[in-house]
Amino acid sequence: MGTSSRRGPVRMQVGESQGIEIGAVAKRPLFGASADELRAWVVERGHKAYRVKQIHQWAFHRRAKAFGDMNDVPRDLRDKLDAEWTLFATELAYRGVADDGTDKLLLRCRDGKNIECVLMSDAEETRRSLCISTQVGCGMGCVFCASGLKGVERNLTSAEIFDQVLQAQSLLPPGESVTHIVVMGMGESLANLDALLVALDRVCSAEDGLGMSQRRVTISTVGLPEKIRKLAAQDRQYHLAVSLHAPTEELRDELVPVNEKIGLAAVLEAADDYFQITGRQVTYEYVMLGGVNDRREHARALGKLLKGRKSHVNLIPYNAVAGLPFRRPEPEDVRRFVSDVQSYGVSVTVRRTKGRSIDAACGQLRRRFEAAGSPS
Structure with a gap:
């Protein structure tokens, strides 16, 4: 990092007000x-x-x-x-800083709703990745995710989406800036596609925004085929990440209930179309749940499913959420899973866990804050 003050023991702090008056006549x-x-x-x-x-x-x-x-x-x-x-569309209500350089921000909207974003940094690199949200809550119902436990409350406005970038940027030392954006926070990104595109267009505008390359933006979706094709038709260069989480219809129906209405085959077909239209390789995200979807038969089924596709698998060892019956996979199971998938010629990486000490997984901090009235 550019300054040593942002590293060290975990510290939590409440952000200073930025002049947003909840319930008052809003500017x-x-x-x-x-x-x-x-x-x-x-x-x-x-x-x-x-x-x-x-x-x-x-x-x-x-x-x-x-x-x-x-x-x-x-x-x-x-x-x-x-x-x-x-100047800001939200108020910085709370900030948690972990010893690995991860910042977790809880932002309060004008109507009192809370959203989250996460700024991930690396001391040895200049990369500063920001994970942003697109909705208050989530309506997709993934059984292991904290974001959707209360369902979706509303879409964020384009100003609220862009404001997460502005808030994170304001916390960085001089000379540093947000370099990458991943739309993987609270909510289903493509369910609020129009507002998201307005916000990202400002982020990527060289004249009226931050001038970030579109190729440094990744949009994650649980897999909404029509919206995937709509995104592909926008003539943008954003990366697409599909939250797969299971290699079979039966298991995906269990973990991602919306799959019952969509179907795994339809998701993969839309992702293939995205690659054909944009030329951008699709990433498949796979949250590994200990004893649920991390067995050898799951790895082999995933390898067979993606074999021959221009794709990449991003394995994500689960961050436990209080009150949910899922656990983190064992390191040896993760290593074996990687080897099995790679044996089918599929590219695989394991996401490095950051910010576990500050509830950095999306939805965790908001849930704790709203349950207790304070993040402490």
């Missing part, structure tokens, strides 16, 4: 407006359109916490911005 989130809309607003108030570029520089690169920090923007414009807009 509009600045990045709920398009860049063109904001330019028109600035011009209507007697200022030059280039002031928007200054505002973007302050928000995206100079890590402003409020409009008052933007000292090369005219005071009159700063006052008008502060009267009608908020």
Whole structure:
């Protein structure tokens, strides 16, 4: 990391308020407006359109916490911005920092709903990956996941999705920035595709956003065939990750109940279409549940399923969730599983676990916070 203060023993802290008043008459989130809309607003108030570029520089690169920090923007414009807009769409309600450099953020939306995002860092590399959410809760019903225990409450707005990037970026030391985005947090990404695309377009805009390459964005889905094909038709270069979790219809129906309405074959066919249309290799995510889907017969079935496909398997040893009857697989079972799948010519990696001490798996912190009224 760029600073040693972000590493060391686990520490938990409550974030400072950023001026969002839950229940009060809400100002509009600045990045709920398009860049063109904001330019028109600035011009209507007697200022030059280039002031928007200054505002973007302050928000995206100079890590402003409020409009008052933007000292090369005219005071009159700063006052008008502060009267009608908020820089952030959410409030940083809680932050947990683990000794491996992982930050878990709990963000409170204007309606009091809580969402999560996770910033993962590596001391030896410059990669800073941010895992973001697209919904409050999740409606897919995966039996091992904390995010969906209360179902889906609502979609996030594009401003709330983008705000997770802005919040995480503001916590990084000078000279560091979010380099990769994985849309693998709370919610089914493709169930809120339109708002997600608006947010990612801003993230990847060189003129009016962070200028991140589309190839550094991965969108995860449980597998919604029509939405996968809709995403493929958008002429973007995002990576697609399909949350598979089981190699057979019967087991996937049990672990991912929505599969009963979709079917494994339909998911794989849509993923194949995504590759054909975009040329982007598809990743298949597989959460390994000890004694449930981590046996040799499961590995061999997975290898046979993906053999010959241009794909990659990302194995994820399970992070235990209080109240759920699943456990983490044994290391030897993970190693054997990798070997068995690779024997079919399928590329495999095991995701390195980060942030277990701060409930970094999606949904865990929100669940604990809402149950106890505090994350402590």
